[in-house]
Amino acid sequence: MTDVKDRVDSPAPPDLPKLGLVGWLRWTWRQLTSMKTALVLLFLLALGAVPGSLIPQTAIDPIKVSDFFEAHPKLGPFYDKLGLFDVYKSPWFSAIYLLLFISLIGCVVPRLQVYLKALRARPPKPPRNLNRLAGYQRFEPAADDDVLELAAKELRRRRFRVQSYDGAIAAERGYLREAGNLLFHFSLILALIGAAWGALLGYRGTVLVVVGNGFSNSIAQYDDFSPGRVFNSDDLPPFYLKVNEFTAKFQTDGPQRGAATEFNANITYQTTPDAPEQSYDLRVNHPLKVDGTNVHLLGHGYAPRVTVKDGKGQIAYSGPVPFLPQDSNFSSFGVVKAPDARPEQLGFEGFFLPTAVIDQRGPVSVFPDALNPALVMTGYYGRPATETGKPQSVYQLDKSKLTQFDDGKGDKLRFQLAPGQSVNLPDNRGSLTFDSYDRWVKLQISHTPGLNLALAGILLAILGLMGSLFIHPRRTWVRVRTEDGRTVVEVAGLDRGPERGLGDELQAIAQALTTDDLKKQEQP
Numbered sequence: 374m375t376d377v378k379d380r381v382d383s384p385a386p387p388d389l390p391k392l393g394l395v396g397w398l399r400w401t402w403r404q405l406t407s408m409k410t411a412l413v414l415l416f417l418l419a420l421g422a423v424p425g426s427l428i429p430q431t432a433i434d435p436i437k438v439s440d441f442f443e444a445h446p447k448l449g450p451f452y453d454k455l456g457l458f459d460v461y462k463s464p465w466f467s468a469i470y471l472l473l474f475i476s477l478i479g480c481v482v483p484r485l486q487v488y489l490k491a492l493r494a495r496p497p498k499p500p501r502n503l504n505r506l507a508g509y510q511r512f513e514p515a516a517d518d519d520v521l522e523l524a525a526k527e528l529r530r531r532r533f534r535v536q537s538y539d540g541a542i543a544a545e546r547g548y549l550r551e552a553g554n555l556l557f558h559f560s561l562i563l564a565l566i567g568a569a570w571g572a573l574l575g576y577r578g579t580v581l582v583v584v585g586n587g588f589s590n591s592i593a594q595y596d597d598f599s600p601g602r603v604f605n606s607d608d609l610p611p612f613y614l615k616v617n618e619f620t621a622k623f624q625t626d627g628p629q630r631g632a633a634t635e636f637n638a639n640i641t642y643q644t645t646p647d648a649p650e651q652s653y654d655l656r657v658n659h660p661l662k663v664d665g666t667n668v669h670l671l672g673h674g675y676a677p678r679v680t681v682k683d684g685k686g687q688i689a690y691s692g693p694v695p696f697l698p699q700d701s702n703f704s705s706f707g708v709v710k711a712p713d714a715r716p717e718q719l720g721f722e723g724f725f726l727p728t729a730v731i732d733q734r735g736p737v738s739v740f741p742d743a744l745n746p747a748l749v750m751t752g753y754y755g756r757p758a759t760e761t762g763k764p765q766s767v768y769q770l771d772k773s774k775l776t777q778f779d780d781g782k783g784d785k786l787r788f789q790l791a792p793g794q795s796v797n798l799p800d801n802r803g804s805l806t807f808d809s810y811d812r813w814v815k816l817q818i819s820h821t822p823g824l825n826l827a828l829a830g831i832l833l834a835i836l837g838l839m840g841s842l843f844i845h846p847r848r849t850w851v852r853v854r855t856e857d858g859r860t861v862v863e864v865a866g867l868d869r870g871p872e873r874g875l876g877d878e879l880q881a882i883a884q885a886l887t888t889d890d891l892k893k894q895e896q897p
Contacts, residue, residue, distance in 0.1 A: 405472070406479025414473040415561075421469055425460035428452065432459060432577060432599035436697070436768065461572065462602075474565050481558045488551050496536045496543035499850035503865035508875040510864040510883040514853075520862050520886060524851040527885045531878075533849060541852040547869070553840025560837055564830030570823030576600045576609075577819040583676045583693045584638075584812045587615035590666070595818075610664035614642035619673060619812045623742050631701055631741055636673055638814050655814075665820055672815040674698050675705050677725050677748050680806040683714035689803070690714075693811045696725045697768060703727050703741040708770040709750075709805070718757050719803055720770045723750030725810070729789070736789060748790045748807045752778045752798060778802075847875065849882070862886065 404410060429437035438458050442449035456463025503509060514520050524542050525535045533544035578598035582588050590612050592598055600606070621636040637656040643649070644663060653661050661668040676693035683689045689711035696707030709721040728740035729747035736749045753775035765771065778786035778799055788796045790807035797804045846869035853862050864883050868875050 402479065405476050406483075407476075408480060411473065411476040411480055411558075414469060414476055417469050418466075418473055421460065421466050424457045428457050428460075430458060430460065431597075432461075434579075435597045436766075439766070470565065470569070474562065474569075477558055477562050477565070481555060481562065484551075484558075485555055488548075488555060491551070492548060496534060496545040496848065498538055499541045499543055499852050499865070503850060503852060503863045506865045506867050508866040508868075508879045510879045512862055512864075512883055512887060514860055514862055514887070520853050521851065523886055524864075524882070527882055528849060528851075531882075540854060541850060544849045544851075545847070547844055547846030549840055550844040550846050553837045553842075553844060556837030557834050557841060558837075560830045560833035562830075563833065564827045567823035567825070567827030567830055570826060571601070571821040573601045573603045575819065575821045575823070576604050577817065577821075579671065579815060579817050581695055581813050581815050582616050583695065584616050584619050584814070587613060588816070589613045590818065610644070610666055611646075612642055612644050612663045612666070613646070614640050614661075614668070616640050616814055619814055621673060621742070621812075623740070633741070636670075638670055638673075665822070667817075667819050667821075669817040669819070670814060671817050672698075674813050674815075675703065675725050675727060675743070675746075676811045676813045677707070678808045678811055679709055679748075680808055681709060681711040681714065681719060681721075681803065682806075683711065683719065683803045684716055684801055687715070689719065693813075695767070695813045699724075700738075701741065702738040704738040706768075708768065710767075710770065711803075712758060714803060715757070717754045717802060718775075719798070720753040720755075720772070720775055721750045721805060722753075722770050723748065723787075725749075743810065746792060746810055749787070750790070750805070751785060751787050752805070754778065754798075754802055845869075847878075849879070851882075851886075 429441055431438050441452075441458075452458060456465065460466055500506070504511070521537070521540075521542050525537065525544075528535050528542070528544040531546070533546045534548075535542060535544045576599065578592075578595040580588055580594060580596050588594055590609050592606055592609070616638050618639040619636070620639075622634045624630050624632045624634055635656075637654055639652070640655050640661070641650045641652050642661065642663065643651070655661055655668065655670045657670055660670075674696060676695045678693045679690070680688060681690040690709065690713075694707055694709050696705035698705050705725045705727075707722070707725065711719040724736070726736055726738040726745075726747045726749060727742060728738050728744040729736055729749075730739050730745070731737075736747065753770070753772055755775040758774065780786045781799060786799065790796060790805075792807055792809050795804050795806040847866060848869065849864070849866040851862065851864050853860060855861070862883075864879050864886075866875050866879050
């Protein structure tokens with residue numbers, strides 16, 4: 374019976390109003406613009422950038438992306454659906470980016486209003502009981518001079534903002550701490566704007582240029598090209614460059630043997646077809662700057678110059694073929710294609726070895742410089758293929774419809790050539806001549822319009838962080854009152870943060886006031 378009575382007499386839960394659409398939107402906005410949410414989003418942005426460093430990116434090296442697909446036929450398509458091969462343009466990364474941008478603006482604007490209001494406010498009146506504060510000094514002045522006037526002078530000398538009250542002085546400093554916090558958040562917004570500006574209006578592309586050849590800044594001449602979302606191809610500056618010479622030097626002894634000590638490309642360029650040619654020594658970290666576009670030297674390698682003759686004795690291909698380095702000694706893999714050879718098309722793949730030796734592993738390169746160059750290849754033949762118009766990689770040979778040559782002894786045909794040597798293919802199907810070799814350089818051409826803005830944001834972020842860490846807000850009060858007919862001066866302070874040196878400063882202020890009083894008393 375009692376339980377029933379208690380249930381009847383117990384108060385009903387309050388009938389709270391429903392939030393409604395406006396209420397939910399307001400709650401969502403408050404959660405999004407909270408400092409906790411901004412920190413979480415900043416962490417997620419940094420975490421989301423990790424795959425961009427560990428997984429090959431299409432915008433940087435599409436060849437490595439293609440190799441990843443071949444090496445991981447199941448994992449590659451899964452990564453591609455998640456956008457991990459183009460992290461910085463993926464929808465999920467852009468969503469984190471935009472939410473962080475909105476969150477930072479929502480954090481900064483209200484805090485800026487509060488900060489401006491605090492700047493106009495006067496330092497607060499002294500508390501009733503100053504002796505309860507963490508920092509407290511008490512002394513009797515040596516003379517009946519105006520201690521408050523001396524205290525105001527001393528506090529202003531210490532960069533306090535001073536306000537006089539009846540029988541007391543209030544002082545406050547350290548407003549730049551909050552300014553540092555606001556500057557830090559504003560600089561993040563600035564860096565995000567700069568990065569977004571570059572991602573929308575900028576572009577980046579790479580091209581491999583054999584020494585002696587040139588490059589015109591048009592999309593058709595790039596090996597790979599990644600434009601911004603609103604980039605217009607008409608904005609490409611019309612410059613032309615030619616790689617005249619490439620020089621590479623390597624360490625010849627010691628533990629760093631084979632390490633590159635210097636490599637640079639001598640180029641000439643023209644900003645317009647009618648402009649005079651200009652020379653430039655292109656080196657690593659010393660890009661060529663043309664009309665806001667940077668040309669960087671990324672890498673280099675070898676391009677064997679070969680001549681392929683078909684079964685009719687006609688030249689099916691002649692020229693340099695870029696081979697891609699596979700190790701630190703520049704053992705370089707490449708393919709030579711002669712699809713126009715008749716009566717059968719020809720293809721070759723193998724390695725260019727700059728300093729070739731033969732050991733238990735077979736032919737290998739033991740040094741990156743071309744001290745004993747050799748071309749180690751195998752060949753294929755097949756029926757002429759029908760042109761489909763589909764682009765093919767110049768670094769891969771489609772062997773699905775080709776047959777590998779044999780040496781007539783039951784083994785696959787393999788041969789090694791030095792510069793100037795030739796090999797005749799079995800059954801009079803043609804020949805391959807290793808004429809000589811050239812070098813190639815890999816150039817990155819990029820335009821990032823918001824780079825300086827993002828850099829300014831980073832520098833301001835460091836400045837704001839230093840201000841928020843090393844500036845300590847502090848309030849100080851000086852009160853003069855009478856006790857039992859005696860004049861007593863109280864000096865108290867309060868740190869609005871970690872208490873560092875508060876007691877020492879209060880003691881120095883009290884000592885300065887006492888010393889000034891004694892000087893006043895000693896004056897005639």
